Amino acid sequence: MATPISIEVWNPSGKYRVISTKPMPGTRWIKLLTDQDCRVEICTEKKTILSVEDIIALIGTKCDGVIGQLTEDWGEVLFSALKKAGGTAFSNMAVGYNNVDVDAATKYGIAVGNTPGVLTETTAELAASLSLSAARRIVEADQFMRAGLYEGWLPNLFVGNLLKGQTVGVIGAGRIGSAYARMMVEGFKMNLIYYDLYQSTRLEKYLPIIAYGQFLKANGEQPVTWKRAATMEDVLREADVISLHPILDKTTYHLINKERLAIMKKEAVLVNCSRGPVINEVDLVEHLRVNPMFRVGLDVFEDEPYMKPGLAEMKNAVVVPHIASASKWTREGMATLAALNVLGKIKGYPVWANPNQVEPFLDENSVPPPASPSLVNAKKLGTFPDSLIRPPSADFICDIYGTNLALITN
Numbered sequence: 299m300a301t302p303i304s305i306e307v308w309n310p311s312g313k314y315r316v317i318s319t320k321p322m323p324g325t326r327w328i329k330l331l332t333d334q335d336c337r338v339e340i341c342t343e344k345k346t347i348l349s350v351e352d353i354i355a356l357i358g359t360k361c362d363g364v365i366g367q368l369t370e371d372w373g374e375v376l377f378s379a380l381k382k383a384g385g386t387a388f389s390n391m392a393v394g395y396n397n398v399d400v401d402a403a404t405k406y407g408i409a410v411g412n413t414p415g416v417l418t419e420t421t422a423e424l425a426a427s428l429s430l431s432a433a434r435r436i437v438e439a440d441q442f443m444r445a446g447l448y449e450g451w452l453p454n455l456f457v458g459n460l461l462k463g464q465t466v467g468v469i470g471a472g473r474i475g476s477a478y479a480r481m482m483v484e485g486f487k488m489n490l491i492y493y494d495l496y497q498s499t500r501l502e503k504y505l506p507i508i509a510y511g512q513f514l515k516a517n518g519e520q521p522v523t524w525k526r527a528a529t530m531e532d533v534l535r536e537a538d539v540i541s542l543h544p545i546l547d548k549t550t551y552h553l554i555n556k557e558r559l560a561i562m563k564k565e566a567v568l569v570n571c572s573r574g575p576v577i578n579e580v581d582l583v584e585h586l587r588v589n590p591m592f593r594v595g596l597d598v599f600e601d602e603p604y605m606k607p608g609l610a611e612m613k614n615a616v617v618v619p620h621i622a623s624a625s626k627w628t629r630e631g632m633a634t635l636a637a638l639n640v641l642g643k644i645k646g647y648p649v650w651a652n653p654n655q656v657e658p659f660l661d662e663n664s665v666p667p668p669a670s671p672s673l674v675n676a677k678k679l680g681t682f683p684d685s686l687i688r689p690p691s692a693d694f695i696c697d698i699y700g701t702n703l704a705l706i707t708n
């Protein structure tokens with residue numbers, strides 16, 4: 299029997315009971331829910347990761363929707379409990395949803411939301427930070443300084459890698475991978491090679507690489523180049539800095555392993571801001587041990603919150619605790635989008651047509667559109683015709699039959 303869980307309640311007389319398994323940044327998300335007749339219960343238990351039993355206790359016998367976290371195991375057991383409590387909506391406060399069994403949710407008629415469009419730049423900026431920190435040995439040098447070991451400038455002190463003119467490799471060139479690629483090319487004049495299962499139209503359409511290359515040439519500098527690789531191995535062989543940005547699924551589990559590490563350059567930098575299991579961390583620790591000039595920047599770990607034995611001792615690893623999306627604007631935006639996903643389903647609102655363009659939901663000075671910003675199983679729930687869930691134009695919301703309801707003109 300699970301012990302009682304401590305909660306904070308907002309708008310106790312609200313008609314719809316919505317639970318958040320964690321306190322989330324900002325208060326706008328709470329107001330948006332309470333303004334729409336929701337009673338909001340926020341779990342304040344001092345426990346970093348809630349168990350399935352804890353969440354069942356939170357759901358109780360009457361619950362309309364839940365906002366959950368990527369550390370929680372949202373599978374058959376929880377969706378069945380939510381369904382029994384009359385629930386129809388769940389949203390992860392995250393863009394990735396590898397912790398969610400979407401098929402189980404769909405089986406119980408429960409919508410699954412995520413929060414794309416608000417993490418992209420923040421996460422890409424952390425990947426860029428880790429790239430620089432690893433390449434220029436910032437953490438090692440900081441520790442050296444604080445330890446009182448600095449005795450004066452030396453020609454060989456903490457010599458690292460120059461990024462300019464080197465090649466950056468991106469594996470998984472979706473929203474975040476493309477944003478990172480642009481930062482590294484435009485900011486540090488790196489050449490780009492990327493690998494993705496699909497052509498990254500986002501990247502190829504927006505990267506002003508030809509114009510930028512011409513600009514550099516006109517200024518007497520080497521123009522930057524870019525290409526899509528035929529295989530992931532091509533990226534691993536050619537790139538000096540490689541950043542991983544795919545989703546985590548069975549095709550990307552242990553994508554980086556002993557064999558693939560072996561084909562990378564001995565002085566390469568590897569960055570992971572996607573999900574920990576994309577790298578075989580045991581293989582990585584061994585590779586770091588025998589290749590001291592190979593460096594990594596890691597935001598995520600295979601067995602979070604733990605690191606594999608030996609990783610913490612590696613001077614050539616920069617490690618941070620899964621903070622890639624941790625900017626105030628992004629975290630408040632994630633909370634807002636997650637709350638509106640749940641609210642939209644409870645209220646029977648349509649689904650927003652383009653989940654990558656969610657600015658109208660984030661403007662604090664206006665009422666958000668009456669829509670769920672991003673439901674990943676809208677189609678599977680059988681409510682929305684495929685072609686109209688994500689039309690090419692960003693500016694429509696669709697009703698439950700897929701008819702365009704309104705053109706948002708702001």
Ligand SMILES: NC(=O)c1ccc[n+]([C@@H]2O[C@H](COP(=O)([O-])OP(=O)(O)OC[C@H]3O[C@@H](n4cnc5c(N)ncnc54)[C@H](O)[C@@H]3O)[C@@H](O)[C@H]2O)c1
Nearest residue numbers: 394421470471472473474494495544545549571572622623
């Ligand atoms: N560390 C963090 O805090 C943090 C923050 C945000 C997102 N993420 C992770 O980053 C992931 C990517 O986010 P996004 O918004 O860019 O998603 P996205 O869906 O826009 O991009 C993912 C890309 O990976 C590609 N891909 C899928 N399987 C692949 C494979 N086997 N090989 C190569 N490419 C493959 C897809 O085609 C897609 O282009 C999320 O799923 C999440 O797990 C982590």
